[in-house]
Amino acid sequence: MEQTKRHRQQNSITSNNKKKKLSNNSSSITHLEDLPNEIFYEIFGYLDFHYVYKAFSNLNIRFQNLLNYSIHSIKLNISSMSKSTFQYYYTHIIIPNKHCIKSLHLSNPFIINLIFKPFSFSIISNFIQLETLILNNIEKIYLTNILKQLISLPKLHSLVINSVDIVRCNNKFYCQLFRLPTLKYCKFNIPEDDHYDELPFSINEYSSIKHLVIENNIHLKKLDALLSYVPQLHRLSIHQLNQSFDKETQTFSSVLKYLTHCSIGKISISFDEFELLSKNIFHHLQVLYILKNCDEEYVNANRWEQLILSHIPYLKIFDIKFNIRIDNHLTVENLMNQFNSSFWFERQWFFTYNFRLKMFNFPVTIYSTRPYR
Numbered sequence: 001m002e003q004t005k006r007h008r009q010q011n012s013i014t015s016n017n018k019k020k021k022l023s024n025n026s027s028s029i030t031h032l033e034d035l036p037n038e039i040f041y042e043i044f045g046y047l048d049f050h051y052v053y054k055a056f057s058n059l060n061i062r063f064q065n066l067l068n069y070s071i072h073s074i075k076l077n078i079s080s081m082s083k084s085t086f087q088y089y090y091t092h093i094i095i096p097n098k099h100c101i102k103s104l105h106l107s108n109p110f111i112i113n114l115i116f117k118p119f120s121f122s123i124i125s126n127f128i129q130l131e132t133l134i135l136n137n138i139e140k141i142y143l144t145n146i147l148k149q150l151i152s153l154p155k156l157h158s159l160v161i162n163s164v165d166i167v168r169c170n171n172k173f174y175c176q177l178f179r180l181p182t183l184k185y186c187k188f189n190i191p192e193d194d195h196y197d198e199l200p201f202s203i204n205e206y207s208s209i210k211h212l213v214i215e216n217n218i219h220l221k222k223l224d225a226l227l228s229y230v231p232q233l234h235r236l237s238i239h240q241l242n243q244s245f246d247k248e249t250q251t252f253s254s255v256l257k258y259l260t261h262c263s264i265g266k267i268s269i270s271f272d273e274f275e276l277l278s279k280n281i282f283h284h285l286q287v288l289y290i291l292k293n294c295d296e297e298y299v300n301a302n303r304w305e306q307l308i309l310s311h312i313p314y315l316k317i318f319d320i321k322f323n324i325r326i327d328n329h330l331t332v333e334n335l336m337n338q339f340n341s342s343f344w345f346e347r348q349w350f351f352t353y354n355f356r357l358k359m360f361n362f363p364v365t366i367y368s369t370r371p372y373r
Contacts, residue, residue: 033062040066049074053093073102073129078111079136086111098126107136109164116146125152132158140165143190147176158185162215169197170216178207178229189215189239199225201253210258211235219244220269220277227254227281234258240266243273252280260314263289271297279311287317289371298322299366301338309343318349319371326364329355336366348372 044052056063074097081089086108094101094115104127106112112135116124130153138146140163150156159180167173170190177186186209199222209230214237218226221244227233233256241264259281267274267290282288292298299322308315326332332353339351353366 033060037066045073045075047075048077049093049097050076050078050089057092067097074100075103076101077105079105079107081108081111083110086114090114095123098123099128101127102129103132104130105134109137109139112138112146113142116142116149118145122149124149128154131155134160136160136162137164138162140167143167143173144176147173147180150180153180153182155182156180157182159183160187162189163191166191166193168193171197171199174199174226174229178202178205178209181208183207183209185209185211187213187215191216198222201225202228205229206231208232213237215239217242220273221245224252224254227256231256232258235261237263238265240264240268242268243270252276254281256281256284258284260284261287263287265291267292271300271303274298275307275311278307282312284314285312286314287319288312288315289317289319291321293323295325296335299324299335301335301341301344305341305343317371318347319368320351321365321367324364324366332364332366 053067057067058064076094078086078089106115116122133150133153133156135146138161143163146161150159159177161177167190170192173188173190177183177188180186202225207230210232212230212233212235214226217240218238219242223238223241227236236259262282262285269277290298297303298320308318326335336351336353339349344350348370349368350370351366352369353364356363356365
């Protein structure tokens with residue numbers, strides 16, 4: 001009994017000591033400035049550095065030193081800024097911290113041109129920690145110079161690049177993109193005019209890109225050549241896939257062993273051509289999304305079933321939206337009944353349709369209701 005009482009007293013003393021210690025520690029941090037530098041660096045890491053600088057740079061000497069001699073990763077989004085404001089920003093933020101910038105987003109052509117001056121004056125090669133770069137509203141006359149300079153960045157793995165102009169031919173820009181040595185994610189919009197030059201197939205020149213997003217329209221023949229540069233590709237997204245200019249029967253040379261996701265926002269090739277494409281690059285595909293204005297060829301359930309069984313056997317998500325030229329309910333019902341076989345039920349892929357106003361060229365929309373397997 002006495003031993004139990006003594007044990008309780010010892011526990012009470014220990015508990016009181018812990019409370020006093022916590023109280024002392026809490027009372028020692030009464031101001032924001034009392035937090036250690038490591039905490040501030042962690043907080044800064046979640047914020048755009050532009051706002052960090054505006055909030056903390058004028059507080060006191062300690063915060064000025066934290067910002068001027070920063071050792072943490074910096075994210076900069078300079079999407080909209082006046083010329084005069086940027087000059088100050090460039091001098092006091094970008095130049096002193098160029099070795100710490102991890103992410104950079106630029107949308108103002110003037111600012112882009114200042115960052116990417118000709119080689120002898122450019123500072124971009126000093127951005128040795130840069131991993132993510134987003135460039136919007138690029139004028140075509142600067143594209144070649146910008147892409148040349150990006151080769152010097154040792155850690156650049158994510159690039160978004162959007163041209164504000166239409167170029168005569170975008171082949172040379174594609175080749176420059178594929179020479180960037182550490183790139184894993186690439187999203188580009190470099191539209192070209194109606195003039196068409198064939199993109200040469202890759203010969204022992206391969207990109208490390210695993211996720212490719214093509215925002216400009218691309219023709220089937222050029223896509224085949226383009227894919228020869230990216231054998232490690234896992235994900236492919238295409239804004240619009242068009243038929244080739246020539247009327248020759250399309251054959252495909254590129255083979256993608258790792259492609260698992262494909263999204264085609266608008267597809268303007270025949271189903272015969274789509275089958276040829278699928279046989280070459282879709283064997284390991286798990287996710288497929290397609291939007292198409294079409295006739296009945298893309299709504300042939302039996303043809304889809306044979307294609308998937310033979311050439312897309314690992315498909316798990318089949319998400320389609322087809323706008324078709326049919327104005328007869330009975331015809332649509334007959335088409336939809338083809339999707340009621342055991343093949344579709346086993347995979348839990350279901351579809352429905354709706355009619356739009358007759359003024360539309362494609363009055364019927366057939367789409368997935370449960371695209372997930």
